[in-house]
Amino acid sequence: MDIVLLGSGNVATHLGGALVRAGHRIRQVYSRTAAPAQTLADAVGARATTDLATIDVQADVYIISVKDDVLAAVAAQLPPTLQGIVVHTAGSVDMAVLDEHAADYGVLYPLQTFSKAKAVDFATVPIAVEASDEAASVRLEALAGSLSRRVFRCDSKQRISLHVAAVFACNFTNHFYGIAADILNRYDLDFDLIRPLVLETAQKVMEHQPKDVQTGPAVRNDLRTMEKHLELLEADPALARLYRLISERIG
Amino acid sequence: MDIVLLGSGNVATHLGGALVRAGHRIRQVYSRTAAPAQTLADAVGARATTDLATIDVQADVYIISVKDDVLAAVAAQLPPTLQGIVVHTAGSVDMAVLDEHAADYGVLYPLQTFSKAKAVDFATVPIAVEASDEAASVRLEALAGSLSRRVFRCDSKQRISLHVAAVFACNFTNHFYGIAADILNRYDLDFDLIRPLVLETAQKVMEHQPKDVQTGPAVRNDLRTMEKHLELLEADPALARLYRLISERIG
Numbered sequence: 001m002d003i004v005l006l007g008s009g010n011v012a013t014h015l016g017g018a019l020v021r022a023g024h025r026i027r028q029v030y031s032r033t034a035a036p037a038q039t040l041a042d043a044v045g046a047r048a049t050t051d052l053a054t055i056d057v058q059a060d061v062y063i064i065s066v067k068d069d070v071l072a073a074v075a076a077q078l079p080p081t082l083q084g085i086v087v088h089t090a091g092s093v094d095m096a097v098l099d100e101h102a103a104d105y106g107v108l109y110p111l112q113t114f115s116k117a118k119a120v121d122f123a124t125v126p127i128a129v130e131a132s133d134e135a136a137s138v139r140l141e142a143l144a145g146s147l148s149r150r151v152f153r154c155d156s157k158q159r160i161s162l163h164v165a166a167v168f169a170c171n172f173t174n175h176f177y178g179i180a181a182d183i184l185n186r187y188d189l190d191f192d193l194i195r196p197l198v199l200e201t202a203q204k205v206m207e208h209q210p211k212d213v214q215t216g217p218a219v220r221n222d223l224r225t226m227e228k229h230l231e232l233l234e235a236d237p238a239l240a241r242l243y244r245l246i247s248e249r250i251g
Numbered sequence: 252m253d254i255v256l257l258g259s260g261n262v263a264t265h266l267g268g269a270l271v272r273a274g275h276r277i278r279q280v281y282s283r284t285a286a287p288a289q290t291l292a293d294a295v296g297a298r299a300t301t302d303l304a305t306i307d308v309q310a311d312v313y314i315i316s317v318k319d320d321v322l323a324a325v326a327a328q329l330p331p332t333l334q335g336i337v338v339h340t341a342g343s344v345d346m347a348v349l350d351e352h353a354a355d356y357g358v359l360y361p362l363q364t365f366s367k368a369k370a371v372d373f374a375t376v377p378i379a380v381e382a383s384d385e386a387a388s389v390r391l392e393a394l395a396g397s398l399s400r401r402v403f404r405c406d407s408k409q410r411i412s413l414h415v416a417a418v419f420a421c422n423f424t425n426h427f428y429g430i431a432a433d434i435l436n437r438y439d440l441d442f443d444l445i446r447p448l449v450l451e452t453a454q455k456v457m458e459h460q461p462k463d464v465q466t467g468p469a470v471r472n473d474l475r476t477m478e479k480h481l482e483l484l485e486a487d488p489a490l491a492r493l494y495r496l497i498s499e500r501i502g
Contacts, residue, residue, distance in 0.1 A: 068476055092468075092476045112448055113466050118455060126444045150447075154440065161438035162445070164480045164494075165431035169445050170452040171467030172497050173424045178461035180416035187412035189405065193377045194413070194420050195457055196401075197363055201421040202453035204369060206446055210429035215364050216422030217343075225319055225343045229415045242496065243415075246423050249493075 001143055004028045004056055004084075005046070006074055007065035008036035010114040011089050015065060015147075016044040018122035022146040027056050030074075052077040061143060062086045063108065068093050075101040085136050091163030094156040095130050106131030106140050109159055110148075113170050126150040128159055179239065218250035252394055255279045255307055255335075256297070257325055258316035259287035261365040262340050266316060266398075267295040269373035273397040278307050281325075303328040312394060313337045314359065319344050326352040336387050342414030345407040346381050357382030357391050360410055361399075364421050377401040379410050430490065469501035 008031035031037035041048035086102035098105035131137035217225040259282035282288035292299035337353035349356035382388035468476040
């Protein structure tokens with residue numbers, strides 16, 4: 001398909017690369033500022049633009065991958081004559097935000113954490129698809145299916161629940177890795193020592209439900225160990241409270 | 252080395268298997284009850300016993316891998332004539348608990364999460380070693396080094412900090428996987444949809460420090476998205492509070 005990419009952040013960059021590798025053509029990359037637009041455009045063999053009035057009206061799909069709070073504004077400035085499907089890629093923005101700005105619209109939400117530093121195998125990334133009508137849905141599923149083996153339909157309400165679940169399973173989890181790193185640091189130990197544990201913990205739930213493999217003092221109701229841990233944490237009362245709160249949830 | 256294993260839980264079982272594969276001989280397996288003692292003894296080619304008075308006094312190392320609260324009691328009942336090094340494998344128990352019960356003693360703490368269901372490659376498991384004197388330390392490091400590439404010395408205080416860090420990076424993290432599963436469940440979505448995200452989140456910190464790869468609405472200070480998430484969570488006020496608390500820590 002012929003695609004216009006609006007945005008130049010992590011999602012747009014990873015998505016752009018995956019689209020090109022899947023054989024699609026990226027006609028244009030839009031970004032508010034010239035440098036990032038040009039960088040991504042060069043990477044995907046497209047033209048760069050910083051002016052929404054010059055967006056090519058002949059593309060099949062327009063993918064808006066910008067910050068949530070400017071998403072509607074970008075959609076509003078698209079040329080009214082364009083024929084393709086306009087989609088966004090946000091987890092927590094209702095599809096309806098595009099309703100006034102396009103005839104055919106939808107959402108492609110790739111459920112993964114993207115960072116500039118690390119390549120992602122898009123084939124394994126689940127992509128949630130939602131569309132304004134059945135024809136657009138079929139088109140978007142075909143596009144998503146060319147990138148990933150795991151494409152599924154989900155409405156805006158379900159998509160927010162996916163995003164909230166992702167915050168717990170990814171963002172909050174990473175914060176806990178950071179807490180672990182801080183604790184080790186304080187005792188002259190390296191985060192590297194618990195890297196195998198971090199990986200094993202994730203790998204365990206690849207085949208099991210998290211509840212079935214819960215371990216640790218809280219689930220064993222091992223009060224003595226928890227007391228020792230709270231003693232060690234008492235220098236940081238907020239952290240001790242967090243330890244107690246989560247242990248109570250588990251126990 | 253000739254080893255006596257005291258305990259038949261997850262750690263004893265995984266450790267026993269790794270010891271045999273590394274070429275050590277397990278002379279005896281002790282457990283309070285006969286069936287688990289026999290099962291593990293059969294698996295590692297040892298004799299089973301449920302009577303601490305019958306423990307072989309000729310072994311090189313006695314590994315006590317029982318619940319923390321019975322650890323001292325098991326150590327106290329060992330025959331006073333034994334010559335080997337007595338160690339425990341607990342993260343949060345001071346080495347001093349063995350002081351009255353053995354001439355040479357120490358700790359071998361494998362920093363990993365063990366479950367019956369899943370094999371663990373011991374070669375990658377960091378093992379923390381502590382001992383009552385330098386000679387015992389060298390012997391225990393040799394034993395640990397025959398199992399794992401990652402052996403390091405650490406005192407009892409550092410070891411508790413490792414255990415606390417492990418609770419955050421493993422047990423609490425798994426609880427968050429469980430929260431994610433519950434949220435998805437409520438919206439007729441499968442936990443399988445976020446498994447790639449869980450794995451990627453762990454893999455990301457294999458090469459980076461957690462703080463450098465923090466993503467999500469909290470670190471972006473994306474208040475609008477956080478408000479939407481709290482709206483979805485409001486049916487479960489405790490969970491909404493937890494979301495707010497961790498977001499504030501990240502932000």
